Amino acid sequence: MNENPEKYLKKDICKNINNKISKKFVEVGLEKILACINCGTCTGSCPSGRRTAFRTRLAIRKILTGDESILKDIDIWLCSTCYYCYERCPRDIPVTDMIIKLRNIAVEEGYILDNHFNLAYNIFFKTGHAISAIGEDNKKWRALRKSYKLTSLPPTVHSYPEALKECQTLMKQVKFQDLLEGAKNKIERDLKNNE
Amino acid sequence: MNNLTSENKWKYALFLGCVIPNRYPMIERSIRDVFDELGAELLDLPGASCCPAPGVFRSFHIPTWYVIAARNIVLAEELNLNPITGCNGCYGTLKDVWYDLEHDSELKKKVNKELQKIGKNYTGKYEPKHLVQVLYIDMGLNYIRDFIKYQFTDLKVAVHYGCHIVKPSKKRPWNGEYENPIFLDEIVELTGAKSINYKDKFMCCGAGGALRSAVNEVAADFTKEKLINIRDVEADIIINCCPFCELQFDLGQIEVNKIFANEIGKPFNIPVIYITQLLGVSMGLDPNRLGLIRNHNIKGVSPFISHDSFLKKIKEQF
Numbered sequence: 001m002n003e004n005p006e007k008y009l010k011k012d013i014c015k016n017i018n019n020k021i022s023k024k025f026v027e028v029g030l031e032k033i034l035a036c037i038n039c040g041t042c043t044g045s046c047p048s049g050r051r052t053a054f055r056t057r058l059a060i061r062k063i064l065t066g067d068e069s070i071l072k073d074i075d076i077w078l079c080s081t082c083y084y085c086y087e088r089c090p091r092d093i094p095v096t097d098m099i100i101k102l103r104n105i106a107v108e109e110g111y112i113l114d115n116h117f118n119l120a121y122n123i124f125f126k127t128g129h130a131i132s133a134i135g136e137d138n139k140k141w142r143a144l145r146k147s148y149k150l151t152s153l154p155p156t157v158h159s160y161p162e163a164l165k166e167c168q169t170l171m172k173q174v175k176f177q178d179l180l181e182g183a184k185n186k187i188e189r190d191l192k193n194n195e
Numbered sequence: 196m197n198n199l200t201s202e203n204k205w206k207y208a209l210f211l212g213c214v215i216p217n218r219y220p221m222i223e224r225s226i227r228d229v230f231d232e233l234g235a236e237l238l239d240l241p242g243a244s245c246c247p248a249p250g251v252f253r254s255f256h257i258p259t260w261y262v263i264a265a266r267n268i269v270l271a272e273e274l275n276l277n278p279i280t281g282c283n284g285c286y287g288t289l290k291d292v293w294y295d296l297e298h299d300s301e302l303k304k305k306v307n308k309e310l311q312k313i314g315k316n317y318t319g320k321y322e323p324k325h326l327v328q329v330l331y332i333d334m335g336l337n338y339i340r341d342f343i344k345y346q347f348t349d350l351k352v353a354v355h356y357g358c359h360i361v362k363p364s365k366k367r368p369w370n371g372e373y374e375n376p377i378f379l380d381e382i383v384e385l386t387g388a389k390s391i392n393y394k395d396k397f398m399c400c401g402a403g404g405a406l407r408s409a410v411n412e413v414a415a416d417f418t419k420e421k422l423i424n425i426r427d428v429e430a431d432i433i434i435n436c437c438p439f440c441e442l443q444f445d446l447g448q449i450e451v452n453k454i455f456a457n458e459i460g461k462p463f464n465i466p467v468i469y470i471t472q473l474l475g476v477s478m479g480l481d482p483n484r485l486g487l488i489r490n491h492n493i494k495g496v497s498p499f500i501s502h503d504s505f506l507k508k509i510k511e512q513f
Contacts, residue, residue: 028257047399048406051416078413081250081404083362087373094363103254103405112255115408120255128244130251133217140493141217147491148224148484154216155239163242166313167263173309176259 019066024105025098033098035091036060042085042095054078056085056095063102071106077113107179110186121180125171128157128164205235205333208271210278210323212285213245214438219497221486222438225471226281226326228484232475233334233342240270240278246288249359250404253288264292265306265317277321279329281471283437284403287359289323294366325360327436327470328368331378339385344479345513346387352473353430353465354380354390355421355444357437358399382470383434386477390434394424402443412454418447419455422463432466432505434473441467446499466505467498476509 025033042056043049049056054075062070070076076099085095106112112120124130133141133153142152157164171177215222230237246264247253253260268289271278280286296303297319307317330339356379364373374397380390401407401417422444425433435441444467452462468487475485482488487502
């Protein structure tokens with residue numbers, strides 16, 4: 001593995017980059033994306049691309065050319081983050097991290113799937129877990145825990161309400177809640193505009 | 196173990212995550228029992244939260260991912276212990292966040308500024324580990340071998356590593372090996388079982404990266420491909436080291452049988468077993484405690500694919 005990908009970067013391009021999406025990558029230190037030569041090793045290594053229309057190379061290309069249609073393309077949510085593209089990229093671009101960042105930008109712009117909004121807002125923010133064992137619906141899972149001689153709730157945020165508050169404080173501080181509410185408002189506004 | 200030694204050298208903080216405690220508690224049972232038997236001490240991490248999941252929550256907001264993960268690592272620091280996890284997703288989050296904070300002092304400062312407001316401080320003194328890493332590197336195969344009481348004479352295992360235990364390889368302890376690792380196969384073969392090769396063995400199960408919650412059918416399509424390859428080599432069981440992969444192979448097998456009924460021929464029925472469940476039976480632990488036997492009438496819970504054919508093998512061979 002080459003430990004020095006910076007040598008591939010064309011500093012002048014880096015400085016002059018002026019499209020909104022790729023600027024955001026540069027801002028968070030992911031400027032390595034500019035070293036992409038569009039070889040397609042990522043697409044060739046992608047288990048999702050074998051069965052869907054998701055093309056990693058094309059997604060990176062769209063970022064670089066500032067094609068914002070990529071933000072609302074559901075295909076960017078079809079990556080399973082297996083990291084083959086990341087490992088095999090001949091330019092040492094951390095491709096999977098780029099896809100994650102692209103998704104962050106998409107959410108900022110209000111593009112989040114309903115399932116994901118629900119998972120983030122109604123489960124993770126409210127319970128501190130991504131998969132919870134509290135509430136009437138999850139009674140069977142608590143009973144299952146007990147059948148293996150475990151406490152009916154695990155010794156996590158589920159058992160320590162003050163710990164959950166800590167997590168929620170942190171999430172509010174870094175504006176996770178605002179981000180999700182903003183995305184939800186944008187979705188609702190767009191729906192109205194389309195009517 | 197010698198109880199007179201003042202400090203157990205294998206003392207860790209057990210980070211549970213979400214899927215293990217809340218959907219596959221038999222995995223939690225088997226981790227606790229097997230590590231106890233091996234002379235390790237696992238302390239709870241009171242008040243730990245979701246890692247947060249590297250596929251979903253990291254995809255929504257990277258800053259949230261960093262601070263919540265850092266808080267979880269701090270809980271272990273407060274116990275002066277390395278956090279260990281049995282989940283590839285939790286491992287991916289905790290290890291990557293730890294690695295990133297070790298290599299970026301500005302980011303570490305930023306994260307600490309947030310943590311300050313809940314009265315916590317992150318140092319990074321304790322590296323998060325996967326429990327397979329503890330078994331293979333900290334303890335070693337020779338140490339574990341002494342605990343093996345029964346060996347299988349005929350058990351063909353399809354080993355599934357999952358992705359985040361080996362990748363990204365520069366942030367993992369396997370000397371950069373990601374195309375063809377063997378550590379999990381070696382642990383499996385301590386039990387006398389035979390790890391058999393199959394097509395695209397290292398392929399993803401399909402669950403990760405927020406894919407299962409985005410488009411379940413695509414996740415199931417990954418799983419179908421793996422299941423076909425595993426069935427082709429006539430594996431008796433699937434062994435894994437990640438509860439989300441386990442869920443995807445177990446519950447996912449039911450989904451594959453339904454969604455792809457017309458193209459798979461006979462429905463799949465391959466037991467999915469977690470590494471400490473396999474090690475545990477071989478170490479002579481009660482299959483009841485390892486969660487291999489169903490002792491309840493609760494409906495609609497894991498495991499969704501019966502373990503019976505595996506139990507039959509144990510009865511025949513031990």
